[in-house]
Amino acid sequence: MTRRLEEIVARFGGNLRGDGSLAINGLATLETATAGKLSFLANPKYRGQLATTRAAAVILSAEMAEHCPTAAIITPQPYLYFAYVSKFLAEGPLPPAGIHPSAVVESAIPASVSVGPQVWIGQDVCLGENTVIGAQCRISAGAWIGADCQLYPGVTVYAGSRIGCRAIIHSGAVIGADGFGFARAPDGAWVKIAQTGRVVIGDDVEIGANTTIDRGALEDTIIGDGVKLDNQIQVGHNVQIGAHTAMAGCVGIAGSAKIGAGCTVGGAAVILGHLTLADGVNVSSGTLVGKSISTPGSYTGTVPFMAHDDWLKNFSRLRHLDAMADKIRALEKRLAELEKI
């Protein structure tokens, strides 16, 4: 979709410098931009690319504007501005409202909803206006999905799950499968505990491809407003995630963990069960969080990698750390004895 620069500024604000009638046909990085592209400078380390960019215009801050040889949109938060524009330029037509003839729909749904090919919607499902259900989604009985949601093909929603408005859910995501709860019988067999809670998801949530969010055991699993979950994340039963918390791919959250609002969790981090993380906690990628965190801030627990032979040499010592500490203590004592003489 092509927009004139002045249309963009009229919509999102910022100070326009240069020819507002320039036609913008897409976004690009400074380095790869071609004619007609709008670019952005958010990270000062790319400032050097301004001089040679072929972009038609650049979104940047007032401090950077003097270095910019092209038309510019000047705004205090270029990256955020870029985000807004990206959606504006990418807007395409929504799939047509109505139910594809190959879908099996067992509930009454609003006329504005789009139900794709081979979708199954069970009984007593409630869908909000303008929601788009992609091909082959499976929406089980009693699920409730708000307005203006987009479910990509092949999403599964278990019975009774609740999803707020404006959700974006990617393919292969599974919402509301049973939590992992068993009691052990004397003979070692595991006896299943019926998982009767729900998944309750707020508004403006995005859920990545093949991410799984389990239903609660007795109470609900709760995902706050504005939470963003990347791909292949596992959220156990009874977990609570506060508003505007974002998690990168492959994160695992064990059952009954309570994660605050405005947190970030790096890729492949693991948060153990029954812990509480305060608001504003940032967990680094690959970190295993094994106890609660009550103070906002950044937390890390990963080991450096090295050439394999160096690793062998250094990391075998980990089995003897306690002994090393003892040796140091013993040395300190002996030395003190000598020093006394």
Added chain:
Amino acid sequence: MTRRLEEIVARFGGNLRGDGSLAINGLATLETATAGKLSFLANPKYRGQLATTRAAAVILSAEMAEHCPTAAIITPQPYLYFAYVSKFLAEGPLPPAGIHPSAVVESAIPASVSVGPQVWIGQDVCLGENTVIGAQCRISAGAWIGADCQLYPGVTVYAGSRIGCRAIIHSGAVIGADGFGFARAPDGAWVKIAQTGRVVIGDDVEIGANTTIDRGALEDTIIGDGVKLDNQIQVGHNVQIGAHTAMAGCVGIAGSAKIGAGCTVGGAAVILGHLTLADGVNVSSGTLVGKSISTPGSYTGTVPFMAHDDWLKNFSRLRHLDAMADKIRALEKRLAELEKI
């Protein structure tokens, strides 16, 4: 479903204390129980919640019974009892037997089986009595699935896989995809090794959402009776998992690992290929098991997380552990020299 307290005791045993005609309409924790709920006390640390619970009755041990102000079911294993009751109270009607008209079924199946909307069942598939195949499952040619199984919507079963009776398989699980086996050609290209083994799964197995179990290369991948696998677990080709072993979410098991019976594997743990774990091994969450374990017990290998700056300070030392050990040894020698004087 509502049951009287005496019905529960008649079915599952235990000593009833109080009014057996009390109507129980569900389960709840001590803290959140409302009128009509049955609760339980399994962990002594919640004993203090007995005094104020609003539960109609509580499942607990004889030792705890004196502290309980409500009706009670007294049993030596309250949590196990709770598990049995949870299923009893959660029982709803099964989906109706028969084949949904939108399903494509290329095999003869028992009249008691329920085949949901848009299911595909290939040729020569064998399904046991009363098994429920949820919407959009794909059961490939020659698969064999026992009686009383429940496959949630969107499960994939590859050709020739065998699944025992009473399996519960959650959405997005993939049973029997090719193992990851290649030989490297001189030019660096990987030449695929045909994966001709099967997946063979015992009775009473539960498999979580988006979990994948690969078929064997030449022989079979074998999952024992009563094994419970949480979500997003990857089981490589030729793996063997002994009876009643349970694994939490995001675990990865590399090819040809042999895991004993009655083991537990914590979330996001990784077990490397061609290893053997004895019966009764407990692997902690996040632990990478890099060699075989022949003795039952608990094993761990994770690093503590800390505030990011503390981590930077401490963990950079890991690159110098070997040098630290050398320095300690050198100090010990020099000190011994001095002590001789």
Added chain:
Amino acid sequence: MTRRLEEIVARFGGNLRGDGSLAINGLATLETATAGKLSFLANPKYRGQLATTRAAAVILSAEMAEHCPTAAIITPQPYLYFAYVSKFLAEGPLPPAGIHPSAVVESAIPASVSVGPQVWIGQDVCLGENTVIGAQCRISAGAWIGADCQLYPGVTVYAGSRIGCRAIIHSGAVIGADGFGFARAPDGAWVKIAQTGRVVIGDDVEIGANTTIDRGALEDTIIGDGVKLDNQIQVGHNVQIGAHTAMAGCVGIAGSAKIGAGCTVGGAAVILGHLTLADGVNVSSGTLVGKSISTPGSYTGTVPFMAHDDWLKNFSRLRHLDAMADKIRALEKRLAELEKI
């Protein structure tokens, strides 16, 4: 499928020793082979199994041939030979060409293509000759898939993705979902950045079950020729993976990482974003790669596991490593003082 030994040698070369008319009905390991099986000896540690194997014939190197009591195919690379033969013996009939009547196909496709039950193929999709689309795959508008590909049931391909020839894609894989890109607004909300790049996959790529490959943000995510990805791998937006790189299960690759050609990445390894890995880098299982690697070779960063009590004792010291290093330095100084006396 049964083949005579001489047919195999005629097709793949090697020196035949023994009766070429032997009928081979499958492959097996030395230990488990029964009559009619062809086995192989690639790893010298299994040489002892030659004496007692019941295999009809064995693929092995000239050095090992003297120890082999059966017919033999002598070749310098027995494992590679075995790989070629495995495919030859496993060849079965392809699914019939044509479109299953339950499929919804909105594009013109070649007559040689096989479209399985309940598949959805959107508009403007381009499929190459002889490609097989398994049951319930969802191929969105504008996708391009080459010739001779095999998509197992339940694969999702997002709009505009490009996949080369001879791809094998397993169930539950999701190609082209949105990358994880957001800008943070002043109120803490995350504003989505439209993901407008594509996924572009070369020829001869295999993609495992439930693996996800995200589309690029502005540019494309690029998977080179001959890349092999196991199950449950997450590939972030704008990642580039060089030709003939192989990755085991559960690997996570964060956005914009550039991984060279001919690399191997062990299971559950994590590669952080915006890093560059040279050609020929081998990352060990479970290793978190937190900075770029410019030299080929093997790299590792994992901790040893141990009995839980030993772990408690040793790993608690990690919080004090920096202090330990300081103590060693202090000891060295004090000792030097004493030595001066």
